[in-house]
Amino acid sequence: MQQDVIIHTDGGSRGNPGPAAAAYVLSDSKGACMGGKGLWLGETTNNVAEYTGLVKGLAAARDLGAKGVTVYTDSELMARQIGGRYKVKSENLKPLFAECTRLLCDFEKWRICHVPREKNAAADKLANRAMDARADVELKSCAASASSQAGAPLRLGILLSGGGRTMLNIQQEIDAGRLNARIAVVISSRSDIKGVELSRGLGLEPVVVRKRDYANITQFSQRIGEALNAAGVDLVIQAGWLCLWHIPKEYESRVMNIHPALLPSFGGQGMWGRHVHEAVLKAGCKVSGCTVHFCTNEYDKGPIIVQRCCEVKPDDDPDNLAARVFEQECIAYPEAIRLFAEGRIAVENGIAKIKASARCRVL
DSSP states (O other): OOSEEEEEEEEEESSSSEEEEEEEEEEETTOOEEEEEEEEEEEEOHHHHHHHHHHHHHHHHHHTTOSEEEEEESOHHHHHHHTTSSOOOOTTTHHHHHHHHHHHTTSSEEEEEEOOGGGGHHHHHHHHHHHHHTSOEEEOOHHHHOBSTTSBOEEEEEEESSOOHHHHHHHHHHHTTSSOEEEEEEEESOSSSHHHHHHHHTTOOOEEOOGGGSSSHHHHHHHHHHHHHHTTOSEEEESSOOOOOOOOGGGTTOEEEEESSOTTTTOSTTOOTHHHHHHHHHTTOSEEEEEEEEOOSSTTOSOEEEEEEEEOOTTOOHHHHHHHHHHHHHHHHHHHHHHHHTTOEEEETTEEEEOSOOSSOOO
16 A cells, blocks of 8 residues: 555647547655556547546556545646636536546545646656557556666657768767667658768668658658657757757657857857857857757757857867867767756756756656
8 A cells, every 4th residue: 555646647639629648657755656657538628638637647546545645737727726726617627627526535635736847757758658659558667668877778869961970979879888878760851961871870771851842841840750759759869950840749848959059149040060160250259169958949949958168269260160069069969868868857947957866767
């Protein structure tokens, strides 16, 4: 019998209504994962999916004999409604709200807390896995399913448009045992680049997704998302990727980019490669460096994760400055990937904060 159980719940739909799923993850009072489930719901709304995740999570905790439960959800509306601060007006939600209320009566104590989405990553990913599979999925334990330094390798999706040096650096870190990850898929925006040859040399046949082959950015982005989902990617790594694409909701805070300057300076459309280093030199900067950040749907925007600096020398030209910056990129990108694998990045109000340690791991 469990005295206290922690429940992380989530639910969502791709459209409102649209294809939807709910999920819950159970942990003991020390934060050790006890399992969970993603539930395919067919066509419904976000709010119905959120409530369904809570109902199923409460029922699972009750079946374990829990005396008390603490529920974490990224639905502020549901947290306020269950806490009695907002009235439930939707006829679709009233039966689910009543079932939640009934289940909560089975526990000696309970509380429900709203948390930012990034602190609900395990349940969020489980719900998205169910949506991708259009079927229920089960989480036996965090140890069996999580990507961490001690567990299964983090599955990376590489997006590239050029020579593939960043991809090769990441693979070298993996081969050296310094990064517990594996490259699950390589997506190239061009078929005639060196990065395509390099990926084949690594035993990976790249998926070529050329922007010009699609009628609009929506179709282009959907094809990229399909390739990532098919490979079961945990984290997307833009490695010299030059195409703007619309990041799907399920990949928010799961797409990283590295920029060869210290953002927010020298970023934006057209600022890539040699253009960046020319601008740094023209501005007379005394230091430059690189920035790893989470991507948004704007060029070079998003929460900054890691930055590293290097000197700009008086006799530098764009090429030797680029070489010095790339040395820092080879350190910064693997560092950011490790932080993600360890569950140590929390995005709050658009700022990425690095935690000293992590109790929970990213699924």
